[in-house]
Amino acid sequence: MNAVFVTGTAGAGKSLLTSRLLQWYKDTNAYPVSLNLDPGAASLPYEPDVDVRDYIDIATIMDSYSLGPNGSLVMASDMIATKLDEIQKELDELNPDYVIVDTPGQIELFAFRASGPYFVSNLRADSKATIFTFDGMLVSSPINFVSISLLATSVKLRLKTAQINALTKRDLIIDRLKDVLDWASPGAALEHALNSEKDVEYSLLSKELARVMSKGGFGQSMIAVSSVTMNGIVNLTAALSRTLNLGEEG
Numbered sequence: 001m002n003a004v005f006v007t008g009t010a011g012a013g014k015s016l017l018t019s020r021l022l023q024w025y026k027d028t029n030a031y032p033v034s035l036n037l038d039p040g041a042a043s044l045p046y047e048p049d050v051d052v053r054d055y056i057d058i059a060t061i062m063d064s065y066s067l068g069p070n071g072s073l074v075m076a077s078d079m080i081a082t083k084l085d086e087i088q089k090e091l092d093e094l095n096p097d098y099v100i101v102d103t104p105g106q107i108e109l110f111a112f113r114a115s116g117p118y119f120v121s122n123l124r125a126d127s128k129a130t131i132f133t134f135d136g137m138l139v140s141s142p143i144n145f146v147s148i149s150l151l152a153t154s155v156k157l158r159l160k161t162a163q164i165n166a167l168t169k170r171d172l173i174i175d176r177l178k179d180v181l182d183w184a185s186p187g188a189a190l191e192h193a194l195n196s197e198k199d200v201e202y203s204l205l206s207k208e209l210a211r212v213m214s215k216g217g218f219g220q221s222m223i224a225v226s227s228v229t230m231n232g233i234v235n236l237t238a239a240l241s242r243t244l245n246l247g248e249e250g
């Protein structure tokens with residue numbers, strides 16, 4: 001079983017991408033299953049094969065502990081790790097080629113508290129990879145690009161898995177797709193773009209951060225995908241195969 005964790009900011013397109021990856025693997029005669037790890041998910045664009053909501057119920061938590069919606073989401077996220085054994089058992093019984101893991105809408109509840117990293121490192125799988133989704137709609141300026149790259153780096157530091165950066169909603173950003181992909185590529189495009197930013201202080205800070213991340217090996221490439229047109233999904237799954245195989249060899 002190969003585990004693919006789909007992470008990213010709320011609304012970046014994690015759940016829809018999860019459904020598309022499932023479909024793509026099914027179409028190529030592999031056996032993928034989905035794992036929904038978002039206890040707060042109201043509706044999902046796929047039918048989860050394994051679902052953390054079967055074990056953690058937000059409404060019950062709200063009632064039992066007199067918590068509001070935010071407090072109960074935090075508590076529910078902290079409980080994810082305690083359900084690892086049950087979830088592992090369900091997955092082992094299904095015995096899939098791939099498990100595509102849709103993570104909680106609020107990235108900080110998953111990546112920056114103890115539960116998410118514990119779950120990722122203790123789930124038993126042959127190989128693991130994380131996809132960090134850059135919301136195409138949010139990457140509207142070079143400075144925004146750097147700030148989301150920082151978040152992606154931060155998630156990598158927390159989850160400690162091989163990570164692939166995916167730029168989502170490419171169908172909505174065709175006019176600036178080339179710019180964004182240039183910023184993500186090795187070379188001087190990002191620095192040039194940041195030089196044109198009006199505010200010198202933020203331009204300098206962003207350039208320094210971009211330089212450090214690039215030196216540290218962050219973001220060698222970015223794969224633009226659309227979960228509406230399916231454009232780029234084949235590139236993303238090819239990158240996943242390479243990453244997952246590397247993990248096996250290493």
Ligand SMILES: Nc1nc2c(ncn2[C@@H]2O[C@H](COP(=O)(O)OP(=O)(O)O)[C@@H](O)[C@H]2O)c(=O)[nH]1
Nearest residue numbers: 010011012013014015016168169170226227228
């Ligand atoms: N046009 C377009 N919309 C998308 C794409 N991916 C996601 N969306 C939309 O963006 C919204 C958030 O997507 P969702 O998968 O729920 O994001 P999540 O919060 O990261 O799970 C939904 O309305 C999706 O239909 C895409 O590639 N293209």
Ligand SMILES: [Mg+2]
Nearest residue numbers: 014015038105
């Ligand atoms: Mg979602």
